[in-house]
Amino acid sequence: MSARIKIQPLTAEGFAPFGDVLDVSGDPDKIINQGMCGRYHDRAVLDFNDGRAGISLFNAKPRDLPLKLDLVERHPDGSQAFLPMSQEPFLVVVAPDEDGTPGQPIAFRTQPGQGINFHRGTWHGVLTPLAAPGLFAVVDRIGEGPNLQEHWFQEDIYIDD
Numbered sequence: 001m002s003a004r005i006k007i008q009p010l011t012a013e014g015f016a017p018f019g020d021v022l023d024v025s026g027d028p029d030k031i032i033n034q035g036m037c038g039r040y041h042d043r044a045v046l047d048f049n050d051g052r053a054g055i056s057l058f059n060a061k062p063r064d065l066p067l068k069l070d071l072v073e074r075h076p077d078g079s080q081a082f083l084p085m086s087q088e089p090f091l092v093v094v095a096p097d098e099d100g101t102p103g104q105p106i107a108f109r110t111q112p113g114q115g116i117n118f119h120r121g122t123w124h125g126v127l128t129p130l131a132a133p134g135l136f137a138v139v140d141r142i143g144e145g146p147n148l149q150e151h152w153f154q155e156d157i158y159i160d161d
């Protein structure tokens, strides 16, 4: 059996069950720096359990569509944020949890400049740029233990426009 998942535009509402969308849509929460900067304050739910927050840089190879989705993963002990360091949209795949395994995956494409934060324990596809540079800052848990659960799909699942 194979399935095809159509990519949809990322929206805060659509992503809300899975995490936070980080962008500068709407008015800033405060104007700072002598009026030269809008601060969009405290826009993500970060959780690192017994670990600490870390910032890592990911230099990832862009992927072509259709993309075969081999696995999703989750981090039981921490949230994970993907913050692009370019204006290139990227692919975000999530899935609801169904008694410890992922349900039907959902695929989103970000708008230029948007980042995302997966809430702790959210099933997701790994970082997936769609164009170079695949350069991202990733904020996630640094701590003991693997903080990783993978689910490899038996069926063929393809993601496409």
Ligand SMILES: NC(=O)N[C@@H](O)C(=O)O
Pocket: 073, 080, 124, 125, 126, 127
């Ligand atoms: N493995 C790693 O650091 N990154 C993954 O968790 C990912 O979601 O890309």
Ligand code: NI
Pocket: 073, 075, 080, 124, 125, 126
């Ligand atoms: Ni991850």
